Amino acid sequence: MPVSISDLTSLLRDARWVALTGAGISTDSGIPDYRGPHARPTKPLMFQEFLSSEAHRRRYWARAMVGWTTIGSAQPNAGHRALAGLTDRRLRGIITQNVDGLHQAAGSDGVVELHGTLAQVRCLSCGAIVARESMLEALEDANPGWRDRLPQPPDSPDYRTPERLRPDGDAEVTDWQWVRLVSCGVCGGILKPDVVFFGESVPSPRVQLSYSMVDDADALVVAGSSLTVMSGLRFVRHAAKVGKPVAIINRGPTRADELAVVRLDAGTSEVLTALERSLV
Secondary structure (H helix, E strand, C coil), X not given: XXXXXXXXXXXXXXXXXXXXXXXXXXXXXXXXXXXXXXXXXXXXXXXXXXXXXXXXXXXXXXXXXXXXXXXXXXXXXXHHHHHHHHCCCCEEEEEECCCCCHHHXXXXXXXXXXXXXXXXXXXXXXXXXXXXXXXXXXXXXXXXXXXXXXXXXXXXXXXXXXXXXXXXXXXXXXXXXXXXXXXCCCCCCCEEEEECCECCCCCHHHHHHHHHHHHHCCEEEXXXXXXXXHHHHHHHHHHHHCCCCEEXXXXXXXXXXXXXXXXXXXXXXXXXXXXXXXXX
């Protein structure tokens, strides 16, 4: 199997292609991935738990208040910038499993956020959308002195390690019973981050748009995803089924390695930067 940058370049030089990105593309921005060597397995919060239990909502928002200190300040890295630069070189769009908004911050257009975005919050009753910054300001107003309840300040390096932070901004906080929740300012309903929780389905329009992007392209490039969850894997399987070549750039194995015609076990920043230089 081809394993060099030149093989990837040869595959894409005359092709219209789509990128499918995962948490691995954001690790160089200081956001840990889910399954890296230091990531600690955690039990994800299910949508029904969030919906039915105020205690679970307090837990979520306590951890989110801490995690946003890192996620909200993260900046695009060389991999994000390379994809933005490749947009004019036959890259037709990006399907991302990430919720950090770094592709758009790097200047990419045509980004489909499969799992939503942490940048905003949605009311589950009336559908009103609130910027996450505004939501967190309201939470801080409702919980004066919340930083003093933490064993370390929220911007402590301890909260930025793969052992204590997840790509969705969920930081490890063991005490959350003190949190006073904030309700929707329009109808008083429950506010939820505008992301797809475990137990929810990716909205059908996003899925169909992603399939159409793959169908309209000549090739699919996976960058920084182990393809463990079906939400991303299905597009790789679809591309292979209809005869479109798949390239995978990822540190470590993926669930679709056998479908790839180019497989690079390497960092996304270095590979995508080299690809941008070579596709001139």
